[in-house]
Amino acid sequence: MDATSTRSPLTIRLCQPRGFCAGVDRAIQIVVLALKKYGAPVYVRHEIVHNRYVVEGLQNLGAVFIEELSEIPPEHRASPVVFSAHGVPKSVPEDARERELFYLDATCPLVSKVHKQAMRHQRLGRHVLLIGHAGHPEVIGTMGQLPEGAVTLIETDADVANFKPADPSALGFVTQTTLSVEDTAGLLKALQERFPQMQAPAAESICYATTNRQEAVKETAPGADLFLIVGAPNSSNSRRLVEVAERAGAKMSLLVQRAAEIPWDEIGRISTLGLSAGASAPEIIVDEIINAFRDRFDVTVELAVTATETEDFPVMRVLRDVELTAADMAFVNGMA
Structure with missing residues (x-):
């Protein structure tokens, strides 16, 4: 008898869109391009995005993550320092200029729009x-x-x-x-x-990727025995997706960073799983989680497409002369 025939059937409703957004993709590109153009070390103030897998991958390439500019040794003052996708107070680039540091601002353009x-x-x-x-x-x-x-x-x-x-x-x-x-x-x-006279901003502040991922989860959560969101505990957009899934009808919703965090003993018997990923979670971890369920269930994956994202935010001009290899692009796109 085929071993898979003894496994319980499981339908995975896989949300699309999910995972990396254009702002995250751009921020990771900036660090990779800076490493290729200027060599290691490239300093990054704060996590470039809220994902441990991404941070560790960039560390392996030569990125050094710091919390304050004062951590950069004087002998590395000529090395680039990248500001994270989340944006920084005005005091940070001012401090960089005072220290005569070369900085690259990877703030998401949609966050910059809110600043403006x-x-x-x-x-x-x-x-x-x-x-x-x-x-x-x-x-x-x-x-x-x-x-x-x-x-x-x-x-x-x-x-x-x-x-x-x-x-x-x-x-x-x-x-x-x-x-x-x-x-x-x-x-x-x-x-x-x-305050009825309060004025709205000139354009919507909540970004398209946040809205799209929440709408996809909302669409697929009803009737799900379990909904998993791939993301980090300090990722605001990922935690919101967990809440959206619960409100929309999933019986249980959990945030996990890797397949190893899935509490198999707690989830019990399930037949329908919802699956999505926060905007800073790479696709390779989504694949890892699907494979972990394939090891335990007879899995059918249903792609639930609710929007198509075509946004592309270009990197700053100083990095546009650097070419990325196929391996570089696989890392940037969350596939390696």
Whole structure:
């Protein structure tokens, strides 16, 4: 008898789109291109994206991850330093210039757009409300675009209730790009009820990739016995996908970084599995998880396509003369 015939059948609903977004792809490209052009070490301030597999892969190529520019040894001052995709406060490039460092800013263009929206609000005389999560690098970077006291972080309904502006008619809001669309809508409604004259940004702040991945999970979660999201615990967009799956009808939803983290004893008997990946999770780990289920179940994969993404963010001009090999591109695209 074929060994697979004794295994329980399992349908995997595989979300598309999932995994790397254009901003993450660009940030990883920048580090790889810098290593090829300038050689190791290339310093990276903060995790380039929130994924341990990606970080370790770049470390193996010669990237050195630091939290502060002061960690760069004086003898390596000519080595490039890359700022992460999450964005940085204005004080960071200023510090780099003072230290005479050569830096490459890998901030996602959609995060940069939020920075510009916040600065526009302030230029028009508005106090800025930032809907986001305290301590997240993107929030720190956005708040750091404006003088201290010019931005108020709104994270909860209590923050909305407790906020007392100097001028209720002079407010503008922006949001962190990786939030739950539904949670943001609730906070925004509460703010608009309290401050009807509050001004919106010129364009949507939550990025297309966040919205697309949440919509794909929402579409595939109903009836799923288990929904797995591939991503890191410190990845905001990945944690939001877990919440979206639970709200949309999955019986259980979990965040895992690798197949080794799947709690096989806890998931019990399942017949339908939903599977997606946060915007900083490489495709190779999705494949690893599918194979782990193939080892235990008779698997059928159904691709659930809800959107097609064609966005492509080019790297900065100084790196465009460097060619990537097929192996380089496989790494950048999350396949190696």
